[in-house]
Amino acid sequence: MKDFILLLPSLLIWLRLGIAFLLLGDALDNKVNRFFLVGVSLAFLSDLLDGMIARHLKIATTRLRILDSYVDIVFYICLITSICLTYKTAVSRFYLPMILVMLLQLTNWSVSLIKFGKLTSYHSYIAKLRALALFIAVIALFQFKQPFFFWISIFLAAISNIEGIIIGLVLPKWHCDVWTILAAIKIRNEWLKMAKTQTRGGSLC
Incomplete structure (x- = not known):
């Protein structure tokens, strides 16, 4: 039983990945069944719980948080594609702002890949708010x-990606679970302080 509890965060992440492909498969014929929203709700609930449970059990490892971020990417791609397939007319008015958000997202990832060699895994508060929206x-x-609420969702997605770009530029090295820009600045200051201490220690030797 204890082993199962320790595996629960990982199982929730893999559950979300499975749901992502089921949602996409359901929407391929340009319509969805009544279980679509059930799947969406379960996926968002799993996204909320996996990190909370992992932190509570003190098993929120870097590997787990990276897996969570990568599965989130796949899930959102599948979900947005499902929406576009099912409600083409309704979402057509959002194509331009969606393209802008995609460009910001690509910039966000590019900053992290170029600087750290990894994709982002910040899980910031604004990113969580974006997911809720x-x-x-x-x-x-x-x-x-x-469809009105998509304007709010797109706006928060843009803000979240701008925040991610700034965090990536501020951080001196890759870091997961950076809740805010202020947290990134704090991490940078601590790293610089440590680097200065090590430099002074080396010069004394």
């Missing part, structure tokens, strides 16, 4: 045929 937007669109 997207969940609300999906529910509003599929359940109530109301």
Whole structure:
């Protein structure tokens, strides 16, 4: 039982990956069944719980957080593609801002890849708010045929990526779970302080 509990964060991440492909498969015929929103809800719930459980159990390793980030990428790609396939007319008005967000996302990843050789895994507060906004937007669109909330989701996605770019530029080395830009500045200052201490120690020798 203890082993299962320790595996729970990983299982939740893999569950979200499986749901991502099921959602995409469901939308390939340009319509979805009634279980689509159930899958979306389970995926977002798993995204909320995996990190909380991992931190509570003190097993939130870098490897686990990176896996979480990569699965998030696949999930969002599958979800957005499903939305575009199912509600082409409704989302057509969002194509231009969505392209802008995609460019910001690519810039965010590029900064991290060029500087650190890894994709981002910041899990910032704004990124969490962006995920919540997207969940609300999906529910509003599929359940109530109301696409307005996608404007809020897209706006927060843009802000989240701009924040990610700034965090990547501020950090002196790759780091996961950087909640805010201020947290990135704190990490940078601590790293610089440590580097100065080591330099002084070396000069004394």
